[in-house]
Amino acid sequence: MNKINNLQDFTPFFEPQTVAVVGVSTRNTHALPNVFMRRIRDYGFTGDIYPINPTADEVEGFRCYKSLADTPKPVDYAYIGVGGAQIPAMLAAAKGRTRFAHVVSSGFAEVDEGKALQEELVAAARAGGMRLVGPNCMGLYSPRGRITFAEVGSRELGHVGVVSQSGGLGTDIIRRGRNRGVKFSALVTAGNCADVTPSEFVEYYFADEHTHVIGLYLETAKDGRRLFELLRERKASKPVVILKGGRTQQGLAAAASHTGSLAGDDRVWVALSRQTGVVIVDTLDQFVDTLLLFQSVKPNTAQPTKRVTLFGNGGGTSVLATDYFARLGLDVTPFEQKAIDELAALQLPPGTSITNPVDCPVGTLSQDEGRVAEKILDIIFSSGKPDALVMHLNLSAFVGRVKPEVLDNLMAAALRVRDKYPGQAHFMLALRSDGEPNLEERKREFRVKALANGVPVYDEMTNVGHALAALAAHERFVSSRAQH
Amino acid sequence: MVLQMFAVMNDIPKMIPQKLIEAARAQQRSALDEQAGKSLLASYGISVPQSLTVKNAGEVDAAMTKLRAPVVVKIMSPDILHKSDAGGVKVGLKSATEVKDAINAMAASPQIKAARIDGYLIEEMAPAGQEIVIGGLRDPYFGPLVMVGLGGIFVEVLRDVSFRICPITRLDAEEMLDDLKGAAVLAGARGRKPASRAAIVDALLKVGGENGLLMTHADDIAEADINPMIVSDNAAVAVDARFILK
Numbered sequence: 001m002n003k004i005n006n007l008q009d010f011t012p013f014f015e016p017q018t019v020a021v022v023g024v025s026t027r028n029t030h031a032l033p034n035v036f037m038r039r040i041r042d043y044g045f046t047g048d049i050y051p052i053n054p055t056a057d058e059v060e061g062f063r064c065y066k067s068l069a070d071t072p073k074p075v076d077y078a079y080i081g082v083g084g085a086q087i088p089a090m091l092a093a094a095k096g097r098t099r100f101a102h103v104v105s106s107g108f109a110e111v112d113e114g115k116a117l118q119e120e121l122v123a124a125a126r127a128g129g130m131r132l133v134g135p136n137c138m139g140l141y142s143p144r145g146r147i148t149f150a151e152v153g154s155r156e157l158g159h160v161g162v163v164s165q166s167g168g169l170g171t172d173i174i175r176r177g178r179n180r181g182v183k184f185s186a187l188v189t190a191g192n193c194a195d196v197t198p199s200e201f202v203e204y205y206f207a208d209e210h211t212h213v214i215g216l217y218l219e220t221a222k223d224g225r226r227l228f229e230l231l232r233e234r235k236a237s238k239p240v241v242i243l244k245g246g247r248t249q250q251g252l253a254a255a256a257s258h259t260g261s262l263a264g265d266d267r268v269w270v271a272l273s274r275q276t277g278v279v280i281v282d283t284l285d286q287f288v289d290t291l292l293l294f295q296s297v298k299p300n301t302a303q304p305t306k307r308v309t310l311f312g313n314g315g316g317t318s319v320l321a322t323d324y325f326a327r328l329g330l331d332v333t334p335f336e337q338k339a340i341d342e343l344a345a346l347q348l349p350p351g352t353s354i355t356n357p358v359d360c361p362v363g364t365l366s367q368d369e370g371r372v373a374e375k376i377l378d379i380i381f382s383s384g385k386p387d388a389l390v391m392h393l394n395l396s397a398f399v400g401r402v403k404p405e406v407l408d409n410l411m412a413a414a415l416r417v418r419d420k421y422p423g424q425a426h427f428m429l430a431l432r433s434d435g436e437p438n439l440e441e442r443k444r445e446f447r448v449k450a451l452a453n454g455v456p457v458y459d460e461m462t463n464v465g466h467a468l469a470a471l472a473a474h475e476r477f478v479s480s481r482a483q484h
Numbered sequence: 485m486v487l488q489m490f491a492v493m494n495d496i497p498k499m500i501p502q503k504l505i506e507a508a509r510a511q512q513r514s515a516l517d518e519q520a521g522k523s524l525l526a527s528y529g530i531s532v533p534q535s536l537t538v539k540n541a542g543e544v545d546a547a548m549t550k551l552r553a554p555v556v557v558k559i560m561s562p563d564i565l566h567k568s569d570a571g572g573v574k575v576g577l578k579s580a581t582e583v584k585d586a587i588n589a590m591a592a593s594p595q596i597k598a599a600r601i602d603g604y605l606i607e608e609m610a611p612a613g614q615e616i617v618i619g620g621l622r623d624p625y626f627g628p629l630v631m632v633g634l635g636g637i638f639v640e641v642l643r644d645v646s647f648r649i650c651p652i653t654r655l656d657a658e659e660m661l662d663d664l665k666g667a668a669v670l671a672g673a674r675g676r677k678p679a680s681r682a683a684i685v686d687a688l689l690k691v692g693g694e695n696g697l698l699m700t701h702a703d704d705i706a707e708a709d710i711n712p713m714i715v716s717d718n719a720a721v722a723v724d725a726r727f728i729l730k
Contacts, residue, residue, distance in 0.1 A: 224625030228649050267647040268626050274663070275648055275656055480655070 006200065007207040013100045013133070014186055014204075015145040016076030017047040020068060020098065022090060023082035023105075024051040024059045032104065033081040034060060036139065036149055044155065045146040048073060052090075068094035068128070077147070078130075079139060081105055084117055087135075088124035096129030103135035104149075104167070109192050110136050122194050137191030138167030141174055141184065144210065149189070150174045158183020160291050161211035163190055163201045165219045166245075169284065173217070176288050181451040182295060185210040197223040199230050206234055213294040214238055215287060219245045228272060235481050236277030239294045239474050243287040244269055244280060277477030279470040286466045289458060293467040294474075296456040297426045301482065304475035305387040305426060305468060307331050309380050310357035310461075311373075312392030313365055317432070318357035321392070321461035328469035330388075332357060339383035346375055356384065366402040370409030377417040381424060389418075390464050392430035395439050407446060415453050426471070430458045501527045501697075505704050505729065513562055514729055519605055521725035525710065528690045528697045531721045535607035540591075541584040547606055548580040554609045557586045563599035570595045575609065610723050613716035614670060614679035617645070618691055620698045620708030622730065628702045630692025632657075632684070634666045635712045642666070650702075651694040657685040670715075679715035687713065687720045706730040 019040065023033035037049060037060065050071045053064040065071050068078060068090065074097040080087060084107040091101055108118035118135065125132035133140075139149025143157045153174050160182050164170035170189040177184065185208060188201055198216055205211040221227060231240060273280045281287050308330050310318050322332040334340070334355040343354035349367075353359040358376060365373060380389060391414055398407060411429075418427045429450050433439040447457045458464045504520045504527075516524060522532040536547040537560065548555075559572030567573045571593050574586040587604050590596050615635025623629050626649050633645035646663035648656050661667055661681060672678035691697050691710070698705060707728040714721050 221625045224623070225627045228626055268623050268629060268649065271629065271647045271649050272626070274659060275652075 006203045010201075010204040012076035013140070014142045016147065018050065018071070018073050018076050019045065019047060019147070020050040020052055020071060020075040020078040022052040022068075022078060022080040024053055024064070026053070026056045026059055029060065031081070033079060036079050036081070037062065039149070039151070040147050043146050043148045043153075050075065068098050071097070074098065076100065077102065077140070079104065084108060084114065084135070088120045091121070091124040091128040091130065091132070094128035094130060098128060098130045100133060101125055101130050102133045102140060104137055104139055106136040108135045109194065118192065118194050125195055132195035133188065134191040135194060136167075137189035138170055139189060141187040143184065144186070152178060154178060154183060156183055157185060157210055158295070159185055159210060159212035160215060160295050161185045161205035161208065161213070162187040162215040162217075163198045164188070164217040165190055165193065165198070166217060167191065169217050172284060173215070173288065176284065177291065180288055180292055181447065181456065182288060182292050193220070193222060197226065199223050199227040202227065202240070203230055206238055212238060213291055214240045215243070215291050216240065217243045217245065217287070224268070228276065231272070231276035231278055236474060236478050239299065240278040241287060241290045241294070241470065242269070242278050242280050243284065277474060277481070279473055281466070281470065285463065289463045289467040290470040292456045293428065293471050296454055297471065298423070299471060299475045299478065300387065300423070300426070301475050301478040303387060304479050305330070305472040307333065307386045308388045308390060308468065309384055309386035310390050310392065311360070311376065311380060312394070312430070313360055313362055313397055314392065314394045314432070315353070315359050317392060317394065317461060318353075318359045321465065322357055324462055325465050325468075328465050330465065330468060330472065335384045339379055342379045342383055343376065346372075348372075362397050362401055365410060366406045369403065370406040371413060373410045374413035374417060377414055378420070381417055381421040386425050388426040388428070388468055390428055390430060390461070390468075392432060392461060394432045395443055396432070396434045396436070399439060399442070411446070411450065415455070426468070428456050428458065428464055428468070430461050430464050432460060501701065505701065508729065511562075516727040516729070517560055517562065517602065518558065518725065519560065521727050522722060524697065524727060525722050525725055530687055530690050531719055533608045533610055533721060533723065535605055537603045537605055538587070539603050541587045544584045544587065544606070545580050548583060551606060552608055553578045555583060556607050556609055557583055557590070558605045558607065559590055559596060560602040560605055561596070561599045562602070564596070572596060610714040610721040611716050613714040614676070615712040616679070616684060616715055616720075618687060618710040618713055619645075620691060620705060622702065622706050628692070628698040628705070630688060630698055632660050632664070632688060634664060634669055638664075638666045638669075648692065650692045650698050651696060652688065652692045654685060654689060657688040657692075660688065661685070677717050680718050680720065683715055683718065683720035704729055
């Protein structure tokens with residue numbers, strides 16, 4: 001496939017030099033196009049901004065132009081947020097001077113009465129010589145291009161590239177992702193995908209050097225065949241995570257054969273996942289959690305993740321997590337005798353369980369102000385040899401009982417041991433809290449520190465489990481295809 | 485020996501696959517009849533039982549000199565989709581006399597009398613083995629899909645089936661079998677003889693692989709059921725087949 005062409009073709013979209021904004025208002029500064037114009041200026045966009053307005057000379061200090069054909073320079077990216085019926089004529093008038101029109105307006109094929117208008121829109125985009133993204137979405141977030149539709153969004157160029165067919169969910173992904181440490185190479189909301197399809201963006205992300213992980217929220221799969229062929233050819237060379245909406249509704253109605261009645265819409269997604277190595281998740285949280293893990297760790301395809309060690313405080317939590325991980329196909333099985341003997345030799349206080357899960361009450365963990373963890377973790381790495389280590393700390397049990405630096409010491413110890421055995425085991429942290437504001441604040445600070453050290457942080461063991469199972473599935477796929 | 489016996493039928497001339505579909509369309513049929521379906525399978529190298537078609541009981545004696553009993557007789561009618569339910573299938577017939585009696589009984593039944601009759605298919609019975617199902621389906625977005633499941637309650641009740649998007653690779657076909665919860669049955673659970681995994685994988689590739697049946701006829705076939713396919717320790721024979729046209 002034409003990697004280079006796709007990369008070049010979409011560069012003006014993700015890194016535009018000129019941006020036109022259609023739908024700016026002289027009276028209502030809260031109109032979305034006005035907001036978008038201010039946002040990209042505040043976000044640091046340094047190219048030319050052309051508000052399009054047939055009657056006004058100036059909006060919010062920017063000189064207006066009458067149409068897409070009248071701008072001083074050709075337009076790389078046009079943000080279009082005006083009543084749907086006006087758009088086709090506007091696009092057709094661009095006379096080949098606009099490369100991408102991102103139509104955020106709705107009222108198109110997402111409703112029955114808008115289907116004809118969408119066809120008109122596509123025809124107009126073609127006549128105007130541009131590619132059309134949307135309609136019925138919210139816009140683009142591209143740190144490298146200093147473009148953002150979202151109110152919040154890091155300026156940092158990250159490694160996670162996302163396409164979302166829902167605009168609102170796209171915003172959720174940016175917001176939730178930001179708070180959990182996901183850093184985006186770009187996020188496109190693509191709505192109805194009337195012209196540019198999700199697969200085209202996926203192809204771009206595969207070619208884009210900044211993108212290491214690809215996430216998709218899909219509701220329809222109009223170009224399913226192309227997506228399948230692309231993903232199969234790429235063989236999960238970058239992890240792809242798909243959050244699929246509407247998996248249960250679209251069963252194939254009126255199937256005449258046995259096979260037809262057994263299909264249901266979900267089966268094809270399971271098949272896609274098994275044949276291409278994409279990971280399919282069910283919830284927004286799983287989506288963000290899984291992207292975070294892929295962003296943070298290097299998949300170990302030589303030895304796909306299976307054996308997991310749990311280390312932390314909370315006996316019941318360990319037991320429940322062991323069950324939950326087992327259901328996800330992960331093993332939390334006891335260490336071999338050597339590791340158990342070495343841990344026993346540490347003579348940890350009563351109440352400490354050392355077989356895996358390694359369950360240490362706060363009293364144990366705070367010995368030597370938290371530095372005891374280093375000895376335990378060293379034995380886990382050197383003799384327990386898990387594929388992944390999950391450290392879980394129930395913050396509620398620490399606060400008020402031990403000095404604040406105990407948590408920092410625990411973390412520092414874990415990082416030192418991780419770095420002593422590079423590449424040996426995935427390391428992740430679950431910081432459990434009960435929602436008390438002071439704990440949440442402590443957790444937030446701690447999360448930032450961990451993330452800065454490349455350690456992904458999760459709220460609960462179930463979140464860790466799903467992300468780890470997704471990583472393991474990716475590793476197994478790459479490993480199985482490497483052998484054939 | 486078994487392979488040879490069940491190699492390729494049959495009394496209709498070996499037709500190129502597309503012609504079978506065109507012939508059905510010319511007759512305004514929405515599906516291939518059983519014999520055309522099996523010819524289609526045979527043209528892709530899938531084993532089907534040796535069979536002959538007769539117009540009536542009078543042609544049975546001649547036909548039976550070319551077939552090896554026991555045989556099964558099946559009604560052939562564009563009006564009857566579910567042959568067993570209509571009393572149009574009789575299995576385990578050991579002689580020409582039994583075959584004639586079966587055909588006369590079918591011809592006399594009210595439901596069959598009311599239908600257009602193309603003839604009667606006399607077919608050698610496949611050797612014992614594990615029943616499986618291979619299916620095909622055209623997904624509106626992803627194109628042809630191929631399915632495999634174990635026969636009987638595994639498919640009917642437990643819906644224990646595995647789908648893939650065509651074309652599948654050999655590894656995909658192997659993984660499809662691994663996906664089945666009842667996969668252990670193929671290895672010969674509860675004292676049964678094992679069923680040949682290699683024969684199933686081979687059949688799956690002929691149906692769903694690159695240049696396989698479903699990819700080649702993707703624009704014509706809406707749904708397909710090879711049900712059952714009987715798998716012994718060295719062969720997989722398609723005993724019944726339905727192809728629904730788009």
